[in-house]
Amino acid sequence: MPDVPIILxxxxxxxxxxxxxxECCLHVAASHKNIYLETGRWWTELYYKALNDPSVGAEKLLWGTDWGASLPVYSQLNRYPPGYTRQDLKQGIPRHQVDIWGWSLKQIQRLDINQDDMNLILGGNAVRLYNLRTPGGLTRMFKFVD
Structure with missing residues (x-):
């Protein structure tokens, strides 16, 4: 497999x-050093399984927002996680807005992890993998504080 980073x-x-x-995605990421996981639709419990796997960990996770059109907002009986919204037929597909309900950010805020791991997930891994320049040499992302 080539050394090019692949993000699922x-x-x-x-x-x-x-x-x-x-489970397949976790296994693939754990088995290949160049496979990474974007977490745009993960709920909090899914993060812990990846974070507790020594072959995955925070170094292979990239936080994502999934822009809001498919985020859980209502419950379906006897199903976990809650169902995902469907596009409103009357209004059509909404314009692109980053995580309009803040759902994915709330999921990562619930994690009880150290600041270094949070920094990697929220942006450090993306900066490294995409070779991004950061404004003013920014090297840290910060965990939400109540």
Whole structure:
């Protein structure tokens, strides 16, 4: 496998919840040094499994927002996680807005992890993998504080 970084968008959560697909993504990331996981639709519990795997950990996770059109906002009986919203047929597809309900940010704020791991997930890994310049040499992202 080439050394080029490969980022699995949504890391196994796409349009529904299939545990085996999430597990496959974790296995692939753990098995290959150049495979990374974008977490745009993960809920808090999914982070812990990846963070506790010594072959994955915070170094392979990139936080994502999933821009809001498919985020959990209502519950379906006997299903976990809550169902995902569907586009409103009357209003059409909403304009692109970054995580309009803040759902994915709330998920990562619930994590009880150290500041260095939070920094990696919230931006440090993206800066490294995409070779991004940061304003003013920014090297830290900060955990939400109540």
């Amino acid at each position: 968008e949504h890391a196994g959560i796409e349009g529904g919840w299939w545990e085996w697909f999430y």
